[in-house]
Amino acid sequence: MSQDNYQARETYVNIITSVTGSAASQVEGIASVSYEAGLSRNIKLGKNKKNNAISVELYDDMTAIIDISVNVYYGGVIPRIVASLQEKIKTEVERATSFKVKAINVTVAGVVYSN
Secondary structure: OOHHHHHHHHHHHHHHHHHHHHHHHOOOOEEEEOOOOOOOOOOOEEOOOOOOOEEEEEOOOOEEEEEEEEEEEOOOOHHHHHHHHHHHHHHHHHHHOOOEEEEEEEEEEEEEOOO
């Protein structure tokens, strides 16, 4: 992979990561984007899936797979919240970029109580 291709790919990863985080913050029932349980906003971005709340894999066919970890509020219907999150992310990423979203894998790291 040439340096230009690598930089372009990294730019798209950063854009998609940013759009994903923004979309998640707009979904009712999402308490935070985090790979740890609790309300902290410890968003870590990048490629290392084990330590990052959002990771993006891009493919040559202009598709993307997104992994995101979130905390949800207690009392919400988790499958409904996750489905809303996936749809919001897909819509926003495809609107903002030329990539088609192949999959959005959501991990619910924890459930938090809202005061």
